Amino acid sequence: MAERARDTPWRQGALLPRDAAEALGLLPENPDPAVVIVVSHDCDLVQPPDIEPMMEIIPGRCIPKPDGNYTYGKNPRRLHLPVKSDAASDWVELDVRQKRTVKKHDLSSYQPDASCHLTADAKSVLQRWLAARYRRAAFPDEFNDRFSRTGLAARLARIMSNTGASIAAIYFDLDNGQEIARTHADDPYELVIVLLYSTRADPDAAAAAAETAKAQIEQAFRKACYDVDLGQWQHIELVDCIVASDQALTVAQAEMLKRWNADYISLRANDAHVILED
Secondary structure, three states: OOOOOOOOOOOOOOOOOOHHHHHHOOOOOOOEEEEEEEEOHHHHOOOOOOOOOOOEEEEEEOOOOOOOOOOHHOOOOOOEEEOOOOOOOEEEEHHHOOOOEEEEEHOOOOOOOOEOOOOHHHHHHHHHHHHHOOOOEEEHHHHHHHHOOOHOOOOOOHHOOOOOOOOOEEEEHHHHOOOOOOOOOOOOHHHHEEEEOOOOOOOOHHHHHHHHHHHHHHHOOOOOOOOOOOOOOOOOOEHHHHHHHHOOOOOHHHHHHHEOOOOOEEEEOOOOOOOOOO
């Protein structure tokens, strides 16, 4: 059995130094400052090259501030992630479609960039984002059609874009978890939205941002789906919009809800309605 290469300096979340990224042709072709982050699991990185000859990396670009639709893994394709560094920007944008592999041997003479790194929280977000590429929920066709046609999909995306890193996750409880067939506008889906705000940096500011988003969401749903003349909801009824701390939601509650990844599509393979385009 081959010995494990425990002496390798490479770990998941490590950043390549610029000379290594340039030598391997990994930097994006744009004028923005760029980074390359290792995303292979530590257990694969420590395996010798004859067992695991390749390592996975994702090139990214530095950005001045985050878009709330892409923080905390809300979108399975694009991620805005904080990086501790000496650079002017401490946020980077990663696109999972840019993920590629490089030979471990090609990086054997390089060390990870010591001037910047991911915090433990950022690494955890990165791991969840990578996993979400293959494990995320989908909603019924009819719900997605209504969500798109009413303009609520685009409106929710705009609201979330202004929240930065304040909101850690958005959960939907549709029809109390039951699969109910809805065919008419006057038979609305019953929706509860949970806005989970982050307590990692400034809990008070995050809570305030979540409350602002809640008010905007409630207004958007009422404008799009409440018929004042009839005095009833059409298409989708927003039963409640709840603001909660990321420390308050239990595991059991999270398992009952569907996490909104800002990229939900229906269960139809050829469905054209996407809640949030890149």
